[in-house]
Amino acid sequence: MKGNVIVGQSGGPTAAINSSLAGVYRTAKDRGAKKVYGMLHGIQGLLQERYIDLSEHIKTDLDIELLKRTPAAYLGSCRYKLPEIHQNKDVYEKIFEILEKLDIEAFIYIGGNDSMDTIKKLSDYAIVTGKRTKFVGCPKTIDNDLALTDHTPGYGSAAKYIGTSVKEIIRDGFCLEYSNGVVTIVEIMGRNAGWLTGAAALAKGEDCPGPDLIYLPEIPFDLDDFSKRIKELLKKKGSVVVAVSEGIKLKDGRYVCELGSSVDFVDAFGHKQLSGTASYLASFVAGECGCKTRSIELSTLQRAASHCASRVDILEAFQVGGAAVKAADEGDSGMMVVIERFSDDPYQSGTAVKDVHKIANDERVVPRSWVNKEGTYVTDDFITYVRPLIQGDVAPIMVDGIPRHLFRPY
Amino acid sequence: MKGNVIVGQSGGPTAAINSSLAGVYRTAKDRGAKKVYGMLHGIQGLLQERYIDLSEHIKTDLDIELLKRTPAAYLGSCRYKLPEIHQNKDVYEKIFEILEKLDIEAFIYIGGNDSMDTIKKLSDYAIVTGKRTKFVGCPKTIDNDLALTDHTPGYGSAAKYIGTSVKEIIRDGFCLEYSNGVVTIVEIMGRNAGWLTGAAALAKGEDCPGPDLIYLPEIPFDLDDFSKRIKELLKKKGSVVVAVSEGIKLKDGRYVCELGSSVDFVDAFGHKQLSGTASYLASFVAGECGCKTRSIELSTLQRAASHCASRVDILEAFQVGGAAVKAADEGDSGMMVVIERFSDDPYQSGTAVKDVHKIANDERVVPRSWVNKEGTYVTDDFITYVRPLIQGDVAPIMVDGIPRHLFRPY
Numbered sequence: 001m002k003g004n005v006i007v008g009q010s011g012g013p014t015a016a017i018n019s020s021l022a023g024v025y026r027t028a029k030d031r032g033a034k035k036v037y038g039m040l041h042g043i044q045g046l047l048q049e050r051y052i053d054l055s056e057h058i059k060t061d062l063d064i065e066l067l068k069r070t071p072a073a074y075l076g077s078c079r080y081k082l083p084e085i086h087q088n089k090d091v092y093e094k095i096f097e098i099l100e101k102l103d104i105e106a107f108i109y110i111g112g113n114d115s116m117d118t119i120k121k122l123s124d125y126a127i128v129t130g131k132r133t134k135f136v137g138c139p140k141t142i143d144n145d146l147a148l149t150d151h152t153p154g155y156g157s158a159a160k161y162i163g164t165s166v167k168e169i170i171r172d173g174f175c176l177e178y179s180n181g182v183v184t185i186v187e188i189m190g191r192n193a194g195w196l197t198g199a200a201a202l203a204k205g206e207d208c209p210g211p212d213l214i215y216l217p218e219i220p221f222d223l224d225d226f227s228k229r230i231k232e233l234l235k236k237k238g239s240v241v242v243a244v245s246e247g248i249k250l251k252d253g254r255y256v257c258e259l260g261s262s263v264d265f266v267d268a269f270g271h272k273q274l275s276g277t278a279s280y281l282a283s284f285v286a287g288e289c290g291c292k293t294r295s296i297e298l299s300t301l302q303r304a305a306s307h308c309a310s311r312v313d314i315l316e317a318f319q320v321g322g323a324a325v326k327a328a329d330e331g332d333s334g335m336m337v338v339i340e341r342f343s344d345d346p347y348q349s350g351t352a353v354k355d356v357h358k359i360a361n362d363e364r365v366v367p368r369s370w371v372n373k374e375g376t377y378v379t380d381d382f383i384t385y386v387r388p389l390i391q392g393d394v395a396p397i398m399v400d401g402i403p404r405h406l407f408r409p410y
Numbered sequence: 411m412k413g414n415v416i417v418g419q420s421g422g423p424t425a426a427i428n429s430s431l432a433g434v435y436r437t438a439k440d441r442g443a444k445k446v447y448g449m450l451h452g453i454q455g456l457l458q459e460r461y462i463d464l465s466e467h468i469k470t471d472l473d474i475e476l477l478k479r480t481p482a483a484y485l486g487s488c489r490y491k492l493p494e495i496h497q498n499k500d501v502y503e504k505i506f507e508i509l510e511k512l513d514i515e516a517f518i519y520i521g522g523n524d525s526m527d528t529i530k531k532l533s534d535y536a537i538v539t540g541k542r543t544k545f546v547g548c549p550k551t552i553d554n555d556l557a558l559t560d561h562t563p564g565y566g567s568a569a570k571y572i573g574t575s576v577k578e579i580i581r582d583g584f585c586l587e588y589s590n591g592v593v594t595i596v597e598i599m600g601r602n603a604g605w606l607t608g609a610a611a612l613a614k615g616e617d618c619p620g621p622d623l624i625y626l627p628e629i630p631f632d633l634d635d636f637s638k639r640i641k642e643l644l645k646k647k648g649s650v651v652v653a654v655s656e657g658i659k660l661k662d663g664r665y666v667c668e669l670g671s672s673v674d675f676v677d678a679f680g681h682k683q684l685s686g687t688a689s690y691l692a693s694f695v696a697g698e699c700g701c702k703t704r705s706i707e708l709s710t711l712q713r714a715a716s717h718c719a720s721r722v723d724i725l726e727a728f729q730v731g732g733a734a735v736k737a738a739d740e741g742d743s744g745m746m747v748v749i750e751r752f753s754d755d756p757y758q759s760g761t762a763v764k765d766v767h768k769i770a771n772d773e774r775v776v777p778r779s780w781v782n783k784e785g786t787y788v789t790d791d792f793i794t795y796v797r798p799l800i801q802g803d804v805a806p807i808m809v810d811g812i813p814r815h816l817f818r819p820y
Contacts, residue, residue, distance in 0.1 A: 013585050041587045071578050073585035163812050168481050168714035171815060175423050175483035177451045184710075205809065207817035296709045300594075304578035308717060310811065390811035399615065401720065401800035402573050405581060407617035 001033045001329050003105030007054075008039035008046065009073035009140075010080075010111035010118065014154030015161075015306045016317035017140045018406070019068040020110045021075065023321025024138070025054050026064060028106070031329050037102060042109070043118055044080035047094060051102075052408075063406055068314055069396055070405035071306035081114065082121050085128075092125045099133050106134050106328030110321070112141035112152070113363065116336055120356045123334030134328035137336035137356055138320050142303045144195035147362040148354045149338035153320055154303070155195060156313030156389035161305040162188060163202025163390060165298060166243060170208055173239035173294075180291040181234040184241045186211070187278035187297045191247040194218050194366045196302070198378040199386055200243035212240050217247035218365050219375035221256055226281075227288045229376065234289060246277050256280060307403050311392025316349065323351040347388035411443045411739050413515030417464075418449035418456065419483035419550075420490075420521035420528070424564030425571075425716045426727035427550045428816070429478040430520045431485065433731025434548070435464050436474060438516070441739050447512060452519070453528055454490035457501065459508060462818075473816055478724055479806055480815035481716035491524065492531050495538075502535045509543050516544050516738030520731070522551035522562070523773065526746055530766045533744030544738035547746035547766055548730050552713045554605035557772040558764045559748035563730055564713070565605060566723030566799035571715040572598060573612025573800060575708060576653060580618055583649035583704075590701040591644040594651045596621070597688035597707045601657040604628050604776045606712070608788040609796055610653035622650050627657035628775050629785035631666055636691075637698045639786065644699060656687050666690060717813050721802025726759065733761040757798035 005028040009017055021038070028036045038057075040050040052075075058064060067074060083091055099107065107122065109115050116137045123135040139146050144155035166186055173184050190196040194216025204210025212233050215221055233240045248256045257277040278295035286293045316339060323337045335353040342348040370382040396403035415438040419427055431448070438446045448467075450460040462485075468474060477484060493501055509517065517532065519525050526547045533545040549556050554565035576596055583594050600606040604626025614620025622643050625631055643650045658666045667687040688705035696703045726749060733747045745763040752758040780792040806813035 009585075013582055044587065070581065072581040075585075076587060077585045078587050160811055164717050165711055165715075167812060167815070168716060169710055171480065171482040172423055172710050172714040175419075175485075175487045177454065177486060177488050202812055205812065205814075207815050294710065296711070297707065298711075299706045300579055300582050300704065301575055301706070301708075301711070304582040305575075306578060307574050387810060392811070393808065398803065400797060401570055401802070402577060402612055402615065404615075405577070405617050 001028065001031045001105055003103045004035040004037060005033045005106045005108065005325060006037040006039060006051065006099070006102060006104045007108040007110065008042040009075045009077050010042040010109060010115040011077060011141065012112070012303060013072035013077055014140055014142050014303050015071045015157040015309045016154040016313050017110055018070045018074045019314045019317035020138045020140060020153055020321035022064050022067040023318035024108050024325055025058055027322035027325040031325060038075040041076035042078035042080060043082065043095070044078035045076065046098060047091065049098060057408060066397060066404060066406040068318060069306050069309070069394060069403065071304040074406065074408060079114070082118050085121060085125055095122065096131055104133050106136065106325060108136055108138060108324045108328065110138040110140045112143065113146060116356050116359050119336065120334060123356065126333065134331065134333040136324040136328045136332060136353070138324045139336060139338065142196060143190055143193055145193040145363045145365065147359050147364045150341040150349065151339060151389055153313060153317035156310040157305070157308070158196055158302050159199035159202060159386055160310040160390035161302050161308045162196060162199045162298060164308055166200045166211055166241070167203035167208050169296060170203055170211065170241050173241050176239060178238070178292040180289065181238050181240065182292040182294065183230060183234070183282070183285045183289065184239070184294045184296060185278040185281045185285070186241065186243050187246055187295065188243055189298070189302055190217060190245045192217055192363055192365060194245050197243055197245040198366060198382050201378050201383055202386065202390060211243045213242045213376045214378055215242070215244045215248050215376065216366055216371060217245040217249065218368070219371060220251040221248040222251070223284065230285055230289055234291060244277055244281065248277060307396050309394045310390045311394050312347070312389055314394045319351055327353045344384055344388060347391070411438065411441045411515055413513045414445040414447060415443045415516045415518065415735060416447040416449060416461065416509070416512060416514045417518040417520065418452040419485045419487050420452040420519060420525040421487060421551065422522070422713060423482035423487055424550055424552050424713050425481045425567040425719045426564045426723050427520055428480045428484045429724045429727035430548045430550060430563055430731035432474050432477040433728035434518050434735055435468055437732035437735040441735060448485040451486035452488035452490060453492065453505070454488035455486065456508060457504060467818060476807060476814060476816040478728065479716050479719070479804060479813065481714040484816065484818060489524070492528050495531060495535055505532065506541055514543050516546065516735060518546055518548060518734045518738065520548040520550045522549070522553065523556060526766050526769050529746065530744060533766065536743065544741065544743040546734040546738045546742060546763070548734045549746060549748065552606060553600055553603055555603040555773045555775065556769060557774045558769050560751040560759065561749060561799055563723060563727035566720040567715070567718070568606055568712050569609035569612060569796055570720040570800035571712050571718045572606060572609040572708060574718055576610045576621055576651070577613035577618050579706060580613055580621065580651050583651050586649060588648070588702040590699070591648050591650065592702040592704065593640060593644070593692070593695045593699065594649070594704045594706060595688040595691045595695070596651065596653050597656055597705065598653055599708070599712055600627060600655045602627055602773055602775060604655050607653055607655040608776060608792050611788050611793055612796065612800060621653045623652045623786045624788055625652070625654045625658050625786065626776055626781060627655040627659065628778070629781060630661040631658040632661070633694065640695055640699055644701060654687055654691065658687060717806050719804045720800045721804050722757070722799055724804045729761055737763045754794055754798060757801070
């Protein structure tokens, strides 16, 4: 590379997003980039000329290893939506003025659907105006809802944490004894796609029966049927554990969480902020069945649990970061790196690049055929898909009993 | 030993309670016990003659290792409170009839304050009626609120999980950007004692500023002062993280969680079931400061997270189990094993036995001098106390990407 590289992170953080950042940095340096800049808080920070020289932060190979194990966006995240080019040309002129000043050859953006929209717009603008900067996206989202890629970095680690935690919750539930039984509802992220909620089935194995019911947001939720199933289960066992997506909806389109409490926040992309599905269902079940109920939200923990990351995920995230730099260096622009799966067992995968115009804002959901007929559990095909992505560990680097992270002074 | 041993587990489960069970089993076998029985669901199950022969479940040394890594009570737990002897002699006669039938020489009960009350009553009854069975308690509680022992098995692992998770939450919060800032309230268990909540301070280190405020249940909580502090913090930083005990109360004695929602459940010991402190405070802060807020309950996860257990804790839990059998075999009864600390650094500890009459139902709270003057953080003395208890890891035995546990068919 002759010029410099700039990299940013956007959207909801994951346990693997910094491994992609480490991959970008390592490959950019390997390919001769003079400077590798990091935008602070993504494109929003770049517009305010907030960026750092990553060499001042990543000084040793140990720092690379720490960065791979540091959860959340090291550079800071944002949820800034670029205006359409015809709506506000000034924003684009400002961005390219900064990129030219910094002699940026490759602009790498690590994020989800919304971030790929940013790559698409900047790349389009560059082509139209004859700018030389290349724009490449790195997929990242625990939600695993990006199109065209087999899966997204960040998903495997979240799935591993969910499988592990749900198994521990099941164990906890089984040891309790209440005269009318105990029902535990575990609420898992994933607004429209059930990839994360389905990962609760990973708890199932020779040593664990797994959750009793799993409800994905792709399938309309029926309160009466749910109540009937819980009552049947309570006849057979003292502890019932149910995994539900935060985004399950009734047939009429109302979110289950809306039944109990108000939805109080809509983000810049118009996404409703959901919560309270499990707590609503716990009250509902207590009323219907007269049993003890508990609601558990895996909340932010499921996207930040680097201490329980998947080795496959962290390594793929690193590779994807490197592949993005390589693609830009070889002249690609308006592209996103994707992961292609060659086989499930033994698991084999590789990276490729695809046109970001085909990806942006297209949410990939769990296929109907990977959910059972009743809509109450994922199938073996789902497990075969997700199982390879949670393999192996990345041992935290422990200092005085707590995992060490790479620190950026704020 | 000439006779048999029976062991039970009671109260809220922990990540270390099965390590004590493993210790009981190992030492009982080593000392020549013919049979080691496990009561299913504690004394309540024993009254229904529900018990198992542990040799049929623990067959190999690998099973011992798996048991040490299995969260929640392997034998099942209960919250059954024995009546006073003069109130209901029948219950005692029934229990001793079963113990005699099984030729029980040592009765080991792993639990917290309420379980030690059981040991006390059974031991008193045995002495009065001339029965030969010895009754010894094994301390267990994530709450760390048992008197006479330096700390309780289960606490160290919960503290390690809390420190690790709060650090990951802080990292997540710092990378977000909201125009008016974001305040995250993390709710931690501990009804009356702040040992667990104080462990949030373990997140603090060279690479992490730690939570901004920590509120223990020992100190009356002041909403106005809290609001003032949050506003001050938001002037200086974009993300504020607060750790609160589920049991914080106002000066007038009302629980903070009662301000927002109703307390709906009281257990057999008359303990109010608390929840909703963080969600109430998150709404309160949103109203006061106009910022984005999040509430996170560490919930059951903090007591079940075997995948993040402390080596010191798991090994001490094992030792305590063994020490209980040894004490009974040597003729002690009505005693509880305690852990004594000889030094902080290097950490050195050992076991001893103390009279359970001095322990039962006496809750040990965090000393006032281990909380700062303002009541908003723990002091260095607190950290010096807890730090040794979270040292070292017990690597989970991973099978297909998920920790393996020892399974008991239900």
